[in-house]
Amino acid sequence: DAKTTQPPSMDCAEGRAANLPCNHSTISGNEYVYWYRQIHSQGPQYIIHGLKNNETNEMASLIITEDRKSSTLILPHATLRDTAVYYCIVRVDHYGQNFVFGPGTRLSVLP
Amino acid sequence: AAGVIQSPRHLIKEKRETATLKCYPIPRHDTVYWYQQGPGQDPQFLISFYEKMQSDKGSIPDRFSAQQFSDYHSELNMSSLELGDSALYFCASRRAYTGELFFGEGSRLTVL
Numbered sequence: 001d002a003k004t005t006q007p008p009s010m011d012c013a014e015g016r017a018a019n020l021p022c023n024h025s026t027i028s029g030n031e032y033v034y035w036y037r038q039i040h041s042q043g044p045q046y047i048i049h050g051l052k053n054n055e056t057n058e059m060a061s062l063i064i065t066e067d068r069k070s071s072t073l074i075l076p077h078a079t080l081r082d083t084a085v086y087y088c089i090v091r092v093d094h095y096g097q098n099f100v101f102g103p104g105t106r107l108s109v110l111p
Numbered sequence: 112a113a114g115v116i117q118s119p120r121h122l123i124k125e126k127r128e129t130a131t132l133k134c135y136p137i138p139r140h141d142t143v144y145w146y147q148q149g150p151g152q153d154p155q156f157l158i159s160f161y162e163k164m165q166s167d168k169g170s171i172p173d174r175f176s177a178q179q180f181s182d183y184h185s186e187l188n189m190s191s192l193e194l195g196d197s198a199l200y201f202c203a204s205r206r207a208y209t210g211e212l213f214f215g216e217g218s219r220l221t222v223l
Contacts, residue, residue, distance in 0.1 A: 102152075
């Protein structure tokens with residue numbers, strides 16, 4: 001699976017959009033981009049995933065560049081409860097194959 | 112909605128003892144994953160099962176074993192426990208060919 005690079009930490013003001021970048025320059029054509037987050041000591045939580053098109057759900061938007069070498073997770077209106085470690089994971093969508101977590105971005109939403 | 116159930120939530124053991132963690136996946140999920148997370152670390156993949164067969168293996172020590180049963184629940188058996196085995200152990204389940212992993216709340220193992 002392709003390696004990913006994320007900034008170790010970011011701050012965001014409450015109510016503002018949080019834009020979390022991820023570089024995956026070695027991604028191959030059949031690999032998806034997944035985003036998960038982990039709030040302190042809780043199990044990781046799925047946020048969103050995509051292959052090449054931009055995706056949006058009730059939690060976030062995922063913007064994937066046309067060459068697929070990078071992506072951005074957007075939390076449109078960050079709240080204090082969005083403070084967490086965010087993981088960008090690139091993998092082929094095979095059954096049973098594992099998701100590799102880390103290192104991610106520690107997002108701190110500030111009041 | 113039903114979630115992934117892990118038991119026990121907390122477990123305290125002495126060195127060299129044995130521990131068993133249980134995981135009950137979401138109904139109709141056919142894939143189970145086990146992860147270990149030490150203090151201040153990212154979750155580390157241990158092992159996964161698809162349709163009761165081991166499908167992928169990570170950094171699982173030889174002292175650990177796991178299996179998935181006919182009712183799809185899974186158990187992680189840990190023997191000759193060491194202090195370094197103290198960690199949060201997460202189980203996750205997934206329906207094949209879907210993108211989302213659902214995690215349980217974890218089992219916290221403390222080895223004294």
